[in-house]
Amino acid sequence: MAYIIQGETGDWEIVIGLEVHAQVISKAKLFSGAATEFGAEPNTQVSFVDAAMPGMLPVINEICVEQAVRTGLGLRAKINLTSVFARKNYFYADLPQGYQISQFDQPIVGEGELILDLPDGSTRTVGIERLHLEQDAGKSIHDMHPSKSFIDLNRSGVALMEIVSKPDLRSPEEAGLYLTKLRSILRYLGTCDGNMQEGSMRCDANVSVRPVGATELRTRCEIKNVNSIRFVQQAIEYEARRHIDVYESGGTIRQETRLFDSGKCETRSMRSKEHAHDYRYFPDPDLLPLVIEQSFVDGIEAGLPELPDDKKARFMAEYGLNAYDAGVLVAERISADFFETVAKGRDAKIACNWVMGDFFAALNATGKTIENPPVSAADLGALIDLIKDGTLSGRLAKDVFALMVETGKAPAVLVEEKGLRQVTDTGAIEAAIDAVIAANPDKVQQVRDGKTTLLGWFVGQVMKSTQGKANPAMVNEMLSKKVLG
Amino acid sequence: MSLDKDAVRAIANLARIEVRDEELDHLAGELSNILHFVEQLSEVNTDGVLPMSSVAAMTLPMRKDAVTDGGIPDLVLANAPEAEDGFFTVPKVVE
Amino acid sequence: MTNLTNLTLAEARDKLAKGEFTAVELTQAHLKAMEAKRALNAFIIETPELALEEAKASDLRRQAGTAGAMDGLPIGIKDLFCTKGVQTTAASHILEGFKPQYESTVSGKLKQAGAVSLGKLNLDEFAMGSSNKTSYFGAVENPWKRTSDPKAKLVPGGSSGGSAAAVAARMVMAATGTDTGGSIRQPAAFCGITGIKPTYGRCSRWGVVAFASSLDQAGPMARSVRDCAIMLGAMAGFDPKDSTSVNMAAPDFEKALTGDIRGLKVGIPREYRPDGLSDEVTQVWERGIEWLKAAGATPVEISLPHTKYALATYYIIAPAECSSNLARYDGLRYGLRVPGKTLDEMYAKTRAAGFGAEVRRRILVGTYVLSAGYYDAYYAKAQKVRRLIAEDFRKAFETVDVILTPTAPTAAFGLDETNDDPVTMWLNDVFTIPTSMAGLPGLSLPAGLSADGLPLGLQLIGRPFDEETVFKVAGVMESAANFTAVPEGV
Numbered sequence A: 001m002a003y004i005i006q007g008e009t010g011d012w013e014i015v016i017g018l019e020v021h022a023q024v025i026s027k028a029k030l031f032s033g034a035a036t037e038f039g040a041e042p043n044t045q046v047s048f049v050d051a052a053m054p055g056m057l058p059v060i061n062e063i064c065v066e067q068a069v070r071t072g073l074g075l076r077a078k079i080n081l082t083s084v085f086a087r088k089n090y091f092y093a094d095l096p097q098g099y100q101i102s103q104f105d106q107p108i109v110g111e112g113e114l115i116l117d118l119p120d121g122s123t124r125t126v127g128i129e130r131l132h133l134e135q136d137a138g139k140s141i142h143d144m145h146p147s148k149s150f151i152d153l154n155r156s157g158v159a160l161m162e163i164v165s166k167p168d169l170r171s172p173e174e175a176g177l178y179l180t181k182l183r184s185i186l187r188y189l190g191t192c193d194g195n196m197q198e199g200s201m202r203c204d205a206n207v208s209v210r211p212v213g214a215t216e217l218r219t220r221c222e223i224k225n226v227n228s229i230r231f232v233q234q235a236i237e238y239e240a241r242r243h244i245d246v247y248e249s250g251g252t253i254r255q256e257t258r259l260f261d262s263g264k265c266e267t268r269s270m271r272s273k274e275h276a277h278d279y280r281y282f283p284d285p286d287l288l289p290l291v292i293e294q295s296f297v298d299g300i301e302a303g304l305p306e307l308p309d310d311k312k313a314r315f316m317a318e319y320g321l322n323a324y325d326a327g328v329l330v331a332e333r334i335s336a337d338f339f340e341t342v343a344k345g346r347d348a349k350i351a352c353n354w355v356m357g358d359f360f361a362a363l364n365a366t367g368k369t370i371e372n373p374p375v376s377a378a379d380l381g382a383l384i385d386l387i388k389d390g391t392l393s394g395r396l397a398k399d400v401f402a403l404m405v406e407t408g409k410a411p412a413v414l415v416e417e418k419g420l421r422q423v424t425d426t427g428a429i430e431a432a433i434d435a436v437i438a439a440n441p442d443k444v445q446q447v448r449d450g451k452t453t454l455l456g457w458f459v460g461q462v463m464k465s466t467q468g469k470a471n472p473a474m475v476n477e478m479l480s481k482k483v484l485g
Numbered sequence B: 001m002s003l004d005k006d007a008v009r010a011i012a013n014l015a016r017i018e019v020r021d022e023e024l025d026h027l028a029g030e031l032s033n034i035l036h037f038v039e040q041l042s043e044v045n046t047d048g049v050l051p052m053s054s055v056a057a058m059t060l061p062m063r064k065d066a067v068t069d070g071g072i073p074d075l076v077l078a079n080a081p082e083a084e085d086g087f088f089t090v091p092k093v094v095e
Numbered sequence C: 001m002t003n004l005t006n007l008t009l010a011e012a013r014d015k016l017a018k019g020e021f022t023a024v025e026l027t028q029a030h031l032k033a034m035e036a037k038r039a040l041n042a043f044i045i046e047t048p049e050l051a052l053e054e055a056k057a058s059d060l061r062r063q064a065g066t067a068g069a070m071d072g073l074p075i076g077i078k079d080l081f082c083t084k085g086v087q088t089t090a091a092s093h094i095l096e097g098f099k100p101q102y103e104s105t106v107s108g109k110l111k112q113a114g115a116v117s118l119g120k121l122n123l124d125e126f127a128m129g130s131s132n133k134t135s136y137f138g139a140v141e142n143p144w145k146r147t148s149d150p151k152a153k154l155v156p157g158g159s160s161g162g163s164a165a166a167v168a169a170r171m172v173m174a175a176t177g178t179d180t181g182g183s184i185r186q187p188a189a190f191c192g193i194t195g196i197k198p199t200y201g202r203c204s205r206w207g208v209v210a211f212a213s214s215l216d217q218a219g220p221m222a223r224s225v226r227d228c229a230i231m232l233g234a235m236a237g238f239d240p241k242d243s244t245s246v247n248m249a250a251p252d253f254e255k256a257l258t259g260d261i262r263g264l265k266v267g268i269p270r271e272y273r274p275d276g277l278s279d280e281v282t283q284v285w286e287r288g289i290e291w292l293k294a295a296g297a298t299p300v301e302i303s304l305p306h307t308k309y310a311l312a313t314y315y316i317i318a319p320a321e322c323s324s325n326l327a328r329y330d331g332l333r334y335g336l337r338v339p340g341k342t343l344d345e346m347y348a349k350t351r352a353a354g355f356g357a358e359v360r361r362r363i364l365v366g367t368y369v370l371s372a373g374y375y376d377a378y379y380a381k382a383q384k385v386r387r388l389i390a391e392d393f394r395k396a397f398e399t400v401d402v403i404l405t406p407t408a409p410t411a412a413f414g415l416d417e418t419n420d421d422p423v424t425m426w427l428n429d430v431f432t433i434p435t436s437m438a439g440l441p442g443l444s445l446p447a448g449l450s451a452d453g454l455p456l457g458l459q460l461i462g463r464p465f466d467e468e469t470v471f472k473v474a475g476v477m478e479s480a481a482n483f484t485a486v487p488e489g490v
C-alpha cells in the first residue's frame, strides 16, 4: 500500500524520520531537585540550578537514567553501558545556561526497532536510530505583552528522552501509526504519559521527497514541535506537496527548520532559527561519563511488563482474536487488562464482542474513561455468565447492560429488581403462543399456506407479550411446531 | 590559523558579544596569535590517545528521585533586571 | 597585648582557646588593618558589621563550648565564591550588584567552622589572569616593594591577587582562593605566602563561579603550611551537589606535619628549566633540593616530557569551557542588562559591556576552538595531549613521592609593566598549569627573596589525594627556609 503523490512530472514518495521528545515520568528534574508537575504557577518549580545561577552544578536523577534504559529495552534497542553528557551551546531566552545538557556522540540508547500495526492486520518494522537523555528548556510566552516576552522556567531542566527514528516512514499515515505505537509503548512502560496537549510528547518531523524508484535522499526540512498526531500528518502532507511543487517548478529546497501553523494547515520558515547554528557540542565538564552496570540493565529488563506486540500475539494465540481486534485491545494496557478480566474463564470471542461493542460504545456515550469505567470488568463478566447460564437472552442482556451503565448496579441485582429473568417455563411460553395463535387465525392460515416468513412476526408477538423475557430459542421451536404442526 | 575580520565577526556573533567594526582588525590579530601559539600541539603524536575530559577517576554519581528544591520564585527572581507577574521578561521574541 | 594581626591561624586559634583575647578583639584588629591598607584594593567589598556580628557569635560559642575548628578567625573570601545576601561579582561588571540567595559549599563550611569573613576579595575578572589587573574593580597592589625601587607598584599575581595581598598585608589571617591554572600558587609566590591547590575533587565547586569546570579548585591561602592544613581541613569534603566531588572524608591534614621526611623520594623534573628562567629562581630551587636532602629525602631527576605543551593545551581547554560556562551571563536573570531592541541585541550589548577585554578574548577563542570544523584540530587534540600530560605525572609518581619545582619563572612584576601580548603574559603559569591539567595537589611556599627583596616561591606537587605528603614535605621546607621577611608596613 505504497503512498504515492502524483505530481505533474511523475510519481513521488515521501521520506519521513521522526524525532520525538518524550518527557520522562519522574518526580524531580533531570539535574535538580525541583518538581516536574504540569501547570504550576510561573517559576515556582525552579531551583537555582534550573535558573543557571552562578556556580550551580548538575547532579543526575537516577530514575531518569532508569526510565531511559527501560524505554530502550521496550524499543528492543542496544543499551550503552557508558554514555556521555554533552553541552549543546546556543543562546535563547528560555535556555538559562546558554547550553542544553544533552547527549551527542555517545547516547545512552543505540539502535532499536518499532513495529507498526497496519490497518489490514499486517505489520512493518521501523528502525530506531537512538534515544538520548536531555534537559527541557523553559517556556517563552509571547502574547502577554506588546513588546516583551515572558519567561517561565518551570520546565527548564525537566528530563526528556529524544527518540529518533530512522528515515523509514513513507506516508503521513505511517507517521501517525508510529507515534501511536510509540506512545502506547511509553505508556505501557510508564516512562512517559504521552500527553501531547500538555507537551509531554512533542514531535519534530524530518520530511523530504524523491521520485518513486530513486534511492538517494533529497534535502529535508525539519518541522518543529507539532503537538498532535493529526497535525503531524497534516504537516507532513503539506510539506511533501510543497517540496514537490518547488522541485517541479525547477526550484531547490533549502534545509531549514519550519513551524506548522495548525490554523492555516501549512508550514512556514522559522525566523528565530534562520541563522545557521553551530552548537559547539563538547562533553560537559560538570558531569562525568555515565556508567551503568549490565546487572542494572538486567534488573530493569526482568521487571518489564508484557509490551503491546507480545500481548497482541498472545491475544491472537490464546483467545483466538483477529489481528485488528487484538491490536485495538492492546493499544492501552488498561483496555487489555479490562478485556482479560472479562475474558477470564469465559468465551473470549463473546468477551471481545462485548468489550469492543457495547462497552466501548458506552465509554463514548458517557464520556467516561476506562480508568473509571461505567461498567466494571467484573460486572461485564457476570453479565456474560448470565447469558451463558440461560438467565438472560442476548436481547435481555443488552437491556440489562444499558441499566448497568445507567445505575452502576451489578447485573444479578438488576435482574432481580426488574424481574428480567428469561422465561424458560414451557407451560408459560405455550400459553403465550396459544394466545397469539388464537388471536390471529388468518395469519396462521397464511403460514400454513406457505408464507413461512410470517413466523418471525409470530415470534415478535410472543416476545412482546412476555416483555421480551421468553427464551427466544424455545419460542422459535414451539411456535413452528404449533403453527406448522 | 589566521582569522580575518569576517571570521571574528562570525565568532563574536556566535558568542553574542557585540564587536565594533574598528575593533575587528585588532581582535583578528590577537586571536590569530593565540591560535598560532596553541597550534604547536599539532607536533604532538596523539595517535591512539583517548581524549581526557575529566581527571576525576570516577563515574557519575546519581541522586534519588525526590523533590528537594523549588518553590522559591521570589529568590529565583530576586536579582532579575526585569520581571513581571512572576516571569522574567525580555524584548519580544518573534518566532 | 601582642600584635594580633601578626599571628598565624594556628597561634590565634590556640590563644583564643586559652582566652588570651576574644574573637571580637581579633576581628577588630584585622578590620583596622583592612582600613589602613585599603589603598591596596584587595577587597571588592568589606563587610565589617557582618564580621563583628559573626565574631560576637563566635565568642558566645566559645563560652558555650561549641567552638569549631576555625572559630573566631578572621578570613577573606575571594569574590568568586557566592555568599548569601552579600554581593558576588567575580570582579566583573556583568555581575555587579548580584546578591546570591545561596552560600557556596566551601564558604559555608568555613562559616560552619566558625571563621569570620571580613569581606569579598578582589581577583582577575572571572579568575582569568595572572596579575589581578583584569578586575573590573581595579588592580590590586602587592604589599611587597622592590628594594631598588620602593615606589613602583607591583602586581600581587592572579587570579587570587586580592586574597594573596590581604593575607600578606595582615588584613586577614587567611583567605580562600581558587586555582584553575595557577591562580592560588602564583599569587602566593608573588606575595610571599603559602597556598595550596588541592586535588581536583577535594573541595566542592558548588557555588563557586565557574571559569573552567574541569580545572577549577578552591584552596586555602595563608601564612604558614600549618595554617593551610587547618583551613583546607575546614574547606574540603564530599559534596553531593557537585558530581565531580570525590566521596572521601578529608583527613586531618595538620596531623601530617610530622617533620619526618626521611626516605622520601623527591622528583626534580628536567623540563622545568626553560630558557629565560632567572638565576635567582634556579638558585632558590637548588637550595630547596639541599634542604630536602639534609632532612633525609632523596632527590631524583625525573622527566615530564609533555610539559612544554601544557600551556597550549590549557589555552584551548580553559577558554573552551569558559566560553560555555559564561554563556549564562546574558542579562536575563541577574546582573547587568544593556537594553536592546531584540533579544539578540540585548545579549550582544550586555555581554560586550559586561565583560572585560581578557574575558571577551578567551570567550572568543573558546567559541572558535569548539566550532564546527575546528573541534578535532583544537579541542579534541588538546584533550588528548592533556591525557599525555597526566600520564607523565602518573609515571613519575611510580618512582617519586612528591615533585619539587619553582612556582613561577619570575618574582612579582610591575603594575605598569604592561604587556599587551597575552601569550607572554600566560608564561607566568608555565610551572603551575601542568599540575592543574593533571588535577594534582600543588602547594607554593615562600623559599627566599630575590636580590630586589621580593619573595620567590617553590612548588610541591603530590599524588592525587595525597595532600598529606605535600604538607609534610612543605612543613620541613618551611622550617629550613625560615622565611621571616615581611612586606612593607607590616
Ligand SMILES: [Mg+2]
Pocket (backbone or CB within 6 Å): A019, A162
Ligand atoms: Mg533534535
Ligand SMILES: [Zn+2]
Pocket (backbone or CB within 6 Å): A021, A134, A162
Ligand atoms: Zn532534543
